[in-house]
Amino acid sequence: MTVAELRDRARRVMPGGNTRSTLFVPPHPPYAVSGAGCVVTDATGHRVVDCNNNYTALIHGHAHPELVAVATEAVAAGSAFGLPTESEVVCAELLRERTGLPSWRFCNSGTEAVMMALRGARAATGRDLVVRFAGSYHGTYDAVVDPAAPGVPGSVADSVVTLPQGDAGALADLLRSRGSEVAAVLLDLMPNRAGLRPADPAFVEQAADLTRRAGALLVVDEVITLRLEVGGLHTRYGLEPDLVTVGKVVGGGFPVGGVGGRAEVLDSFSPLTDGPVSWGGTFSANPVTMRTGTAALRLFGAAEVAALNARGDRLRGELAGRGVPVSGSGSLVRLLLPDPGATWWRLYERGVLAGTNGLLALSTPMTDDDVDAVRDAVLSAVEGAA
Template sequence: MSATSSHSSDKVAGAPDIDDLAARARAVIPSGTSRSTLYVPPAVPMARSGRSAWLTDESGSRVLDFNNNYTSLIHGHHFEPIQRAIAEALDEGTSFGLPTRREVALAEHLRDRTGHEQWRFSNSGTEAVMQAIRCARAVTGRDLIVRFEGSYHGTSDPVTDSDRPGITCAEHETVMVLPQGSLAALQTVFGDRGDDVAAVLIDLMPNRAGLEPADPEFINAVRQLTTRHGSLMIVDEVITFRLALNGLGPSYGIAPDLATFGKVIGGGLPVGALAGRTDIMSAFDAKTGPLVAWGGTFSANPLTMAAGLAAVQAYDQPAIDDLNSRGNQLRHCLSDAGVKVNGRGSLMRIMEKVDVSDLWWALYRRGVFAGTNALLSLSTAMTHEDLNLAADAIVDAVQAVRS
């Protein structure tokens, strides 16, 4: 079967007029979507439903979902253990003004899995990073945050480029942005202002910067310099946690002071998490102050906690090894066919020098739904046939856009 033949154009019963729906969306939502990362000109398709590895849009087209809500749907759509867990939690209530046993159960599982001693849940990776920065500044009594060009850590002011509209000039004074992997720049900062640095925030395989795994020598230097100067090392595992049972950090032989999580630990529902050593996380301890007061009406809501626990329990070591192996095979297949692609395990990104919007549409029309920057993430729901179809479609799409 060819890749293009898997892309069904059969209309879904009751499907709305797509042009009308798009116009309605633009009338009430800027650009027709609440998420800037989803927009593809001239207008992004709208999802209708998902089953297993496939998504059906409002026009009735079925596409293999390699977007997976930007890597969060590790088991694809309608995964039965997650569906069941949500239904059981929903029967007890949607949210409460009290903590629940489900929050405790997920925190215990993640602690045992990763070694991070304490956890706090939020509603997004953005919120988790915001908490990490606030915590680092509170614990160290310092202001300066060091981060790296091209790494995406959400949309809060400290992690948004200071030349963007809406970001104050004051961010220049409290956030320093260095070139990716530049040991010389990092050493200069610590040599000049080491006593001012509250934390270094780093992604070990940043998607926006090209999904290139970080150099181990550089990561070890970050750990050594932060330790020597009394700064904290914050590792952003929001995307990379899926690559190993305990996250990507341990594969570099380092133990960060704080780590942020999201995506797969929510089972498809809104989630973020901050984790770290007990002495650092005590900044949030309400019994002793706290140094950092941080609420969140829907943080650790029982539906997310139930879905997240079901998701991570099913994503055990054999499942991780299998998915990473299949991802590596797909990446090697694409490389052998002449497609430039970066990544590791179940995450990859097409790095062709073509118009990314043209590439996105070329993939979509051939039945492959990618991230808007050509990010591809596998799910456990994908079969070998799915991956073979995808490989053919991706090669064909790249060749078409090149020409």
């Protein structure tokens, strides 16, 4: 079957032939067939170095032998139960050890993690208002997308305030006038869609102090940035958030989300309390995700984090040295080029799979030679656009 035939079949059963908006590149994206290590092969046989890694989730690339073995064993023992399993306890203990955050709950995606965190913040504070920053992506939940986006009810604007990115003055003004209404300030320390630029430490310190003074909760979104430090990017800033949302690398290649934080905040979900927040999820904390994710995190300790960050820093530095506008930190690199769609195709033709917005996420199977190949493909793609 040709790619055109597969595309036509897809368009007959899915709107535009697509079920993940972030993967669409016109006229239609290629179809993946297999992945091994840091290489993906598409339906035409074209091989690419995977710098998308399912939008940063595949920290160990594709089909890592140890993770395949763990997942296979987990499936064979039962993929999901209407009972808890020890696997979620082990994963929570490991995340507590890595992050210092004492209490954890699991779900199935980063979007759901943010939803859970905001519900918990509202329950814990008895307040309704959420503050977020323009340009930061926190998933597809109504409360954290552009209020003018299609399908978002106008009433959302009554419970969410969006401030300019990195604007401590605007946050101070808002908390001065409406601080008693604010349940949570939602912060991404290096928001991808806002340019993947690390937040100014002075702003972060001010935001944390202002939030605390207002009696609101600081919720840090680490769904993407957890990979940058053993305990997450917030540890680099010396932050002590009330709640942190995670996902991506925590699942070992399977769907996952999680919320960690202060026990007294997450106790709003405890069934041992009066009137707890009820939050289920048929596949939340399923043993396949929990066991494989735990194994993936154990394979990504301090030495592996540092080594992968060093490769990313080298790639970013070499590209910048050749005049390519880039941003990011460690193993996350963002190409700040015009016409990202055309750039995506130029990179793909040259053997590199990037994010549709120019994101490059490295993985542990990559060698220095792989990173060199990515660098050379980017330089060739930029020269080809000139």
